[in-house]
Amino acid sequence: MTDDGRVAARRVDLTRVLVVEDSEEDAEAIERALTRTHPALRLEFTAHGDGLAERLLGCDEELPGMILLDLNMPGADGHKVLAALRARPELAGLTVVVFTSSTAPAEVDACYAAGADSYIYKPVNFDLFRTVLKGAVDYWQQAKGQPPAAPGSPRVK
Template structure:
């Protein structure tokens, strides 16, 4: 089962090197994605609130520890907004702190992934995410888009 249109993924990470690595790994994992990157929490929230309903992402990949609005703030805002709460949120962060992990799941994160140390591990993660979110699950706005 495959989606007939690319999956839109919004990625928020304040580290430019991480954004570049994440982009490269996703592009190597699949050419059936539409990626939009943001440097911080304010940027992704602005992108989400100015997107038309058809341009909203089907998945959000979110760094936890960013200046200004951090990942926890963003999860809370998204889950409080009825038009955005259905978008799955995957946390991709360096934090292994049990309190961070529990807080993210309590707020409504769909998954929590600790950033790997090697590009090969990141590539494995992006391949798994791409497979799971494009082949296995049905995302908002995709239920009638199968071929």
């Protein structure tokens, strides 16, 4: 707690990314893509979002810097998980990136209204998949004051 009684946001570790994804195939593709583009990231995976906020708060260590959140999961779906994460001020430092195959405007609006930091379409093609994931990670690492993960890696022309 801070002096004025507000709950302080926990510190985050920008080199850690938590992937909340029930599809094994998608989790594997995310791992393959990010290992290639950001070898220094530490990836963690969970297949369900039930009680995620409590699980995160239960650990003493720093929080992961980013959560990649699937929307369609059995049990607590992405919307519920998002709401639960945003209900906890201690988790305010988490960057929540919704990563889903839907492009429905209503879905996007709902996620942004519920406090998602990004809403990223999950493409079918792997090259594109890797490109958008890299774009999301680079964007947020830069926005949160971290140099790009692979400094000096060749510039894409």
